[in-house]
Amino acid sequence: MEELTKKAPEESKDDGLLDKAKKIVDKADDFIDENVEKLKKTKAFEKMTEAMDKAGDFVEDKVEEAKEKIKAFADKAEDKAKENLSKAKEFGKQVAVKIADKLDDIADDIRDKVEKPQEPGEPKA
Secondary structure, eight states, rough: OHHHHHHHHHHHHHHHHHHHHHHHHHHHHHHHHHHHHHHHHSSSHHHHHHHHHHHHHHHHHHHHHHHHHHHHHHHHHHHHHHHHHHHHHHHHHHHHHHHHHHHHHHHHHHHHHSSSSSOOOOOOO
């Protein structure tokens, strides 16, 4: 029986501490809420909010400018790549024509040698 009487006061003591802690937390929460509301009504907070809004707008403008510059650069690079590809194709055609002419010359030389019999004593080519 003594054990039961000893435990009861301790439990109520803990409950009392919890209630006190809850009250303190509630008061601190109310205090913070009140002071935040007061802070929001101050000129300094208003100016800071305006400055933050301006800074956000400034950053957004700069990001948009950067996007436009990158797009312009990409467009220029694409145009330059198309131009260079066109030049490369034209150069390839010119080289192909020169190679074809050279191969024709070689084929003509071979035909001439085959059609023209070799005279005895003439060195072989």
